[in-house]
Every structure is written in structure tokens, then in C-alpha cells.
Amino acid sequence: MNATLKTSDTRPGVEAIAAKGWLAAHKWLILRRSSQIGILLLFLVGPWFGLWIVKGNLNFSYTLSFLPLTDPFIILQSLLARQAPEKLALIGVTIVVLFYLLVGGRSYCSWVCPVNPLTDFAYWLRVRLGLKGSAHISRPTRYWMLGMTLVAAAVTGSIAWEMVNPVSMMHRGLIFGLGLAWAVLLAVFLFDLFVMRHGWCGHLCPVGAFYSLIGRYSLTRIKLPARAACNDCMDCFAVCPEPQVIRPALKAIAGTPPVILEANCTNCGRCIDVCSKDVFAFGTRFNTTVAPVTGVPQTAPK
Amino acid sequence: MDNENKPSAAARRQFLADTARMACGVGLLGLGVGLYARHAKALPPAAIRPPGALPETEFSAACIRCGLCVRDCPFDILHLAKPEEPVSTGTPYFVARQLPCEMCEDIPCVKACPTGALDHSLKDINKSKMGLAVLVDQETCLNFLGLRCDICYRVCPVIDKAITLDRQVNVRTGRHTHFIPVVHSDHCTGCGKCEKACPTEVASIKVFPLYMAKGQLSSHYRLGWVEKEKAGGSLVAPDVEHRYNMPEGMKYESGKGLSPSAPADAAPGSAPGSTSGLPRAFQGGKL
Incomplete structure (x- = not known):
């Protein structure tokens, strides 16, 4: 195993950082941690500072x-x-x-x-x-x-x-x-x-x-309008806590529309962050149209 | 069976095995959780629920462990049980000997409860039944020893109703009075002030959950004096006036003995045909 490859190239998100910059490649992660900490702080400022x-x-x-x-x-x-x-x-x-x-x-x-x-x-x-x-x-x-x-x-x-x-x-x-x-x-x-x-x-x-x-019936979803741009880097699978939800929508298995409708997608948005090709984005469950990508066939390879 | 859509026998076996594994594993865990929850329903006697709390069996189903009652208690008396404590995790309680309930008139803890685990129909804190004070140790209670400690009686928020001092002769000295603290369950709220204030090393008066502290008469028992008061008079037939069975024509007077009676005033019992005054056994000329 090549040590330099291991440390520098194979960690998920490296491509995205190179393509979009560090901040854009961590945007949803930062927002998510802020939300988690913020909500906890809202509960804690009461007992800590008497701010109820x-x-x-x-x-x-x-x-x-x-x-x-x-x-x-x-x-x-x-x-x-x-x-x-x-x-x-x-x-x-x-x-x-x-x-x-x-x-x-x-x-x-x-x-x-x-x-x-x-x-x-x-x-x-x-x-x-x-x-x-x-x-x-x-x-x-x-x-x-x-x-x-x-x-x-x-x-x-x-x-x-x-x-x-x-x-x-x-x-x-x-x-x-x-x-x-x-x-x-x-x-x-x-x-x-x-x-x-x-x-x-x-x-x-x-x-x-x-x-x-x-979540089975919820509105906000991860959509994949540019799924045809996927270069199979597998970074999204590596960071996703529920990777089984990605494949059907990403690979259009059995005609799945380009939106993750699986109930167990946590909407964490990590896939959006780590994708250097901007395949993913937040949308609604009704975002079933595929954005035309010039020069790339819309049906994903089997 | 040779249908292409049907899974192979191996896949089916695998599926069944996986399902059984999951079901058994989760079932085992569930059994543990269930037994643990059962045990936790036996609330330790020192843990007192806030005012208006439903009976423990219902409380553990209605309380959602949010801690709003803890937050709205102005005296910070309540706390939520931690996992290692022998009270259902996350449920509110207080320990009287540490900090008793201050019995706020507006009962903010009950108002704060979003589920009715603390009964919202409780409007008067004096009607709450958090527990019942019991003078558990007459051997250490200072009043029982003949002193005028009276602290439990004095600190009681329902003074002279929930705890009264009943006077008894101090037989040991022969010339003093014992002032015995007596708890009356119809007025005691179980706030725990008496337990907190009791000056003995270990409290001689303690608050226990009602189910532990209170006895119950059998449902067919009646208290004669209560029934009498309700009826406005004795419910038992009045005693029959005693009559002597005298030799005919004689009467008996205390101190004088027998003497001939006036013929007209002969005792009614001795008159023929009027035997109503006699005990039944003596009626019918069987003398």
C-alpha cells in the first residue's frame, strides 16, 4: 500500500476540497454541528446562566x-x-x-x-x-x-x-x-x-x-439533478451514515428518480459537501427531473 | 417453487435465520428492559413524588421525563432521577430529609406538567397527598420521652390539623404530661417538613408513600359512634328495663328487702297475660 496515497489521496472529500475549497466542502457539516451545538446551548443557558x-x-x-x-x-x-x-x-x-x-x-x-x-x-x-x-x-x-x-x-x-x-x-x-x-x-x-x-x-x-x-413522507430530500456527472469516486458512500440510501437514486436502479426517497436518509448533507462534481443538493421529494448535462449520457451506466 | 421470482431455498433459509437472530436478540434486550422497568416501579420509600403525582403505576406511564416540574419549582427541591438511582430514570422526586416541599399555593410544578402525570385537577396544595407522615419511632421521639420538643407539630404547614398533640399521663413520673404528636391522614399532605425538622439524629417522624403508611379497614366494618351520629341516635334497640321475678304480690326495694306490694301496682311482669318484660326463656309459665 502506498503511504502517500493513503494519507493524502484516498480520504473522502479531498477531491471536493480541491475543487470547491475547504469551506464549501464542509459547509453542511459546519452548519450541522452549529445546529447541534446551538440547540444544546439553548437548553443549557438556562441552568448555566439563568437565561430561560x-x-x-x-x-x-x-x-x-x-x-x-x-x-x-x-x-x-x-x-x-x-x-x-x-x-x-x-x-x-x-x-x-x-x-x-x-x-x-x-x-x-x-x-x-x-x-x-x-x-x-x-x-x-x-x-x-x-x-x-x-x-x-x-x-x-x-x-x-x-x-x-x-x-x-x-x-x-x-x-x-x-x-x-x-x-x-x-x-x-x-x-x-x-x-x-x-x-x-x-x-x-x-x-x-x-x-x-x-x-x-x-x-x-x-x-x-x-x-x-x-421521514417516509417528508418533503425535504437530497436530490441528484446532476447524477450523470458522477465519477464514481465513492466519497459519498464513504461519508454517508446510511450508504444504502444513495445507490438507487444515484445509479437510477429500477428507474429510481434522482431524489433520495429512502426513509433513513438523515439529510445530513455530507454527500453534498464531499462531492466534487456537485451531484447532490437539497431539494424536495418532487424534484424528479434530471438536469441536462451536456456531453454526458443521462442514463447512468449499469 | 420453480418460479423465478421466488427466492432460492438458501436465500429463504438465510432470511429466516437472520430474522430469528434479530428477533431473539431484540427480544432478550426487551425482556431486560421490561424487567428493569418493573423493578423501578417499586419506588423507594424515601423518594417522594411532586404534589398531584398519579399513583406510581400510572405515573411511570404518564411522566415523559421532561423536567419542567423541576425547572418551575421555585425552591429547587425536585430533581430528575439519574440512571444509577433506584427511581425510574429521568422522573422527578424529592427526599424530605434533604429538602421538603414548600407547598406553594399556586403549585407551579403541577402547572408545568405537560402530560397530566401531575394531576392538573389539584388546585389546593393542602389537598395534595405526596405521602403520609408517620411517627415511626416512639422510642426516640423526644415528646414520647417526655420532652416538649413539639418541632414537628410547630413546623407543620397544616398545624393543628395534620399533626395534633394529644395529652397522656406520663406514667413514669406520675405527675407530668406526655404531648404525643398524632398525624391525621385526612389533613397530612406528605410535604416532609416534619421529617426535615425532626431533631433526632435519624428522623423519628418520616414521610412514607401512602400505600406503605396507610392501613385500610375491611369494607364491611362500621364505626358504631360514626353510624350513631349519622343516624341521629342509637341504631341498637334500647335495653329492656330489668324486672325482678318476684313472688306474687311482693316487691323488692333496695335496702328494704321484700315487702308486700300494693295489689293495684303489682309489677307488670307478674300480671297474667303480660309477659313482654320477661326474657323469652322465662315466658310461657315455665318457671
């Missing part, structure tokens, strides 16, 4: 005593445990569901969820350390996990999953005090690092699985 903009946590938050936002997944569990929420929580659910129908269900995962930076870091480190091999669990396992949490709620008559949910444990912990939750988060981190590539967020997390159900 947002109260609560991701399960339910109340912004400026005006805007209620409720996690629909926890309300679903509460309903299955045979408890109906009050009006405020229901208004919050409606707002959140409508919002994610607009921006993409699993946008929650990549733009809001505090576990995402943790597992992203685990993946980054995994690549850096050159850790190969990964336990095989199929990606739909997350839907079994989702089913399990709902059955557990119904059978125990309590929101059982909240006892162990690393997502809410991390967010609540950062705001209200972590306790031993760090051990759970460390376990998730180590699992992603050593046991399984994109293990938690990409295969197991029932919260993400729930939001993907909203």
Missing part, C-alpha cells in the same frame, strides 16, 4: 413559555402504556410531526440529537485507527428495536425504554446532571468504535427508527 429561553429537554421543551415541542415517540409509548397526555403535550407533538414532515424525519438524528456527534466521532476515530471489520446486524434491526420499545411500554404499563434510552439519557444528563449516564454513553461510543460501524445510529436506535417513519 428553553426549559425541559428533547422529550418535551417549552420555549419562552410559548412554544411547546414534544417528542412524538415518547407520547406514543405513553399512549401504549395507557396514559393520555394533556393538551400542551399534544400541541407539541403536532408541531414536531409537522416540522419533521417538512424538513425530513431523520433530520432529528443528524441536526438535533446529541448522540450523533458522539457516534460520528466514534466513526471518525474508527477510520483514523484503521479499524476494519464490523459485527453484522442488519439495518432493519432498528425496527425490531422500535417494536420492542412499544411492546415493552404496553406490557409493563410504563415508558420502559426511557429507563435505558441513551438518546434522552445524554440530553437530559447534560442539562439536569449526568450521573452514571456517562457509562451508557461510553458503551455506545465503544460499541460504535470497536464492535460495529455506524452501530447505534445506523442499526439499533429505535428513536431514529421512529423518526424514519415520519
Whole structure:
């Protein structure tokens, strides 16, 4: 293996940085991290500085005593445990569901969820350390996990999953005090690092699985108007946390239109960043037209 | 079976094996989560839920662990359970001995709850039932030892209703009075002020969850004096006036003994045909 090649040429995004400049090749990543940090800070300035903009946590938050936002997944569990929420929580659910129908269900995962930076870091480190091999669990396992949490709620008559949910444990912990939750988060981190590539967020997390159900019908999508310009550098596959969603739209498999309609695309926009050919862009699910690219055949090679 | 669209037997076997693997793995995890959640429903006695909290079985289904009650508590008394604590992760509680509920009149914690895990129909904090104070140790309670500590009685926000001082003779000295603190469950809110203020090394009066602290009479039990008050009089037939069974024509007077009675005023019981005053066994001329 050529050492110089390994360090300088094969890392995803190198071509894009050369073509577009560093900033343009990290635009969505920077925006996304800003969103994750910003949202967390909104929750933290209350307990830290007494600036109560947002109260609560991701399960339910109340912004400026005006805007209620409720996690629909926890309300679903509460309903299955045979408890109906009050009006405020229901208004919050409606707002959140409508919002994610607009921006993409699993946008929650990549733009809001505090576990995402943790597992992203685990993946980054995994690549850096050159850790190969990964336990095989199929990606739909997350839907079994989702089913399990709902059955557990119904059978125990309590929101059982909240006892162990690393997502809410991390967010609540950062705001209200972590306790031993760090051990759970460390376990998730180590699992992603050593046991399984994109293990938690990409295969197991029932919260993400729930939001993907909203994502099935959501408006904002990654479109690929210039898919014919793809030079098969594979950088998008390398950075995508859910690479299986790219291929059908990119390669026009079975006549798939040039838009990623897969429920598990997290709208993170990393593919837009790392593509030197500007194949990807944010659009809507109705962006099914292919932009004419002069001199390149529109049907992708089989 | 030889249809091209159908997956091969090997692929089908693989699919079934994968599915079984997933289902079993996730099922195992689910079992663990379920059992853990079951255990957590047994709230430790020292953990007291905020005012208006539903019974624990319903609370663990209705509380969405958002912490709004914690935020709106002006005295920072509530906290959310951390994973290592023996309370459902993320649910609010307080420990009376550390910081008791201040019983705000507007009950901001209940108002803040978005789900009804804290019952919004609770409008009067004095009606809340967070728990019930119990004078757990008569051997260490200073009032039981004959002192006039009275602290629990004095700090009680529902003074003279939730805790009263009942006077009893101090048999040990023979000339002093014990002022015994007595908790009345119909007025005690379980705020925990008494437990917090109790001066003994370990509190002699403690707040326990209602299900632990309160007994229950069998449903068919009636308290005679209560029933009497309700009915406006005794529900038992009045006692029959005692009559002596005297030799005919005689009467008995205390201190005087037997003497002949006036014929007209003969005891009614002795009159023939009027046996109503006699016990049933003696009726019918069986004497």
C-alpha cells in the first residue's frame, strides 16, 4: 500500500476540497454541528446562566413559555402504556410531526440529537485507527428495536425504554446532571468504535427508527439533478451514515428518480459537501427531473 | 417453487435465520428492559413524588421525563432521577430529609406538567397527598420521652390539623404530661417538613408513600359512634328495663328487702297475660 496515497489521496472529500475549497466542502457539516451545538446551548443557558429561553429537554421543551415541542415517540409509548397526555403535550407533538414532515424525519438524528456527534466521532476515530471489520446486524434491526420499545411500554404499563434510552439519557444528563449516564454513553461510543460501524445510529436506535417513519413522507430530500456527472469516486458512500440510501437514486436502479426517497436518509448533507462534481443538493421529494448535462449520457451506466 | 421470482431455498433459509437472530436478540434486550422497568416501579420509600403525582403505576406511564416540574419549582427541591438511582430514570422526586416541599399555593410544578402525570385537577396544595407522615419511632421521639420538643407539630404547614398533640399521663413520673404528636391522614399532605425538622439524629417522624403508611379497614366494618351520629341516635334497640321475678304480690326495694306490694301496682311482669318484660326463656309459665 502506498503511504502517500493513503494519507493524502484516498480520504473522502479531498477531491471536493480541491475543487470547491475547504469551506464549501464542509459547509453542511459546519452548519450541522452549529445546529447541534446551538440547540444544546439553548437548553443549557438556562441552568448555566439563568437565561430561560428553553426549559425541559428533547422529550418535551417549552420555549419562552410559548412554544411547546414534544417528542412524538415518547407520547406514543405513553399512549401504549395507557396514559393520555394533556393538551400542551399534544400541541407539541403536532408541531414536531409537522416540522419533521417538512424538513425530513431523520433530520432529528443528524441536526438535533446529541448522540450523533458522539457516534460520528466514534466513526471518525474508527477510520483514523484503521479499524476494519464490523459485527453484522442488519439495518432493519432498528425496527425490531422500535417494536420492542412499544411492546415493552404496553406490557409493563410504563415508558420502559426511557429507563435505558441513551438518546434522552445524554440530553437530559447534560442539562439536569449526568450521573452514571456517562457509562451508557461510553458503551455506545465503544460499541460504535470497536464492535460495529455506524452501530447505534445506523442499526439499533429505535428513536431514529421512529423518526424514519415520519421521514417516509417528508418533503425535504437530497436530490441528484446532476447524477450523470458522477465519477464514481465513492466519497459519498464513504461519508454517508446510511450508504444504502444513495445507490438507487444515484445509479437510477429500477428507474429510481434522482431524489433520495429512502426513509433513513438523515439529510445530513455530507454527500453534498464531499462531492466534487456537485451531484447532490437539497431539494424536495418532487424534484424528479434530471438536469441536462451536456456531453454526458443521462442514463447512468449499469 | 420453480418460479423465478421466488427466492432460492438458501436465500429463504438465510432470511429466516437472520430474522430469528434479530428477533431473539431484540427480544432478550426487551425482556431486560421490561424487567428493569418493573423493578423501578417499586419506588423507594424515601423518594417522594411532586404534589398531584398519579399513583406510581400510572405515573411511570404518564411522566415523559421532561423536567419542567423541576425547572418551575421555585425552591429547587425536585430533581430528575439519574440512571444509577433506584427511581425510574429521568422522573422527578424529592427526599424530605434533604429538602421538603414548600407547598406553594399556586403549585407551579403541577402547572408545568405537560402530560397530566401531575394531576392538573389539584388546585389546593393542602389537598395534595405526596405521602403520609408517620411517627415511626416512639422510642426516640423526644415528646414520647417526655420532652416538649413539639418541632414537628410547630413546623407543620397544616398545624393543628395534620399533626395534633394529644395529652397522656406520663406514667413514669406520675405527675407530668406526655404531648404525643398524632398525624391525621385526612389533613397530612406528605410535604416532609416534619421529617426535615425532626431533631433526632435519624428522623423519628418520616414521610412514607401512602400505600406503605396507610392501613385500610375491611369494607364491611362500621364505626358504631360514626353510624350513631349519622343516624341521629342509637341504631341498637334500647335495653329492656330489668324486672325482678318476684313472688306474687311482693316487691323488692333496695335496702328494704321484700315487702308486700300494693295489689293495684303489682309489677307488670307478674300480671297474667303480660309477659313482654320477661326474657323469652322465662315466658310461657315455665318457671
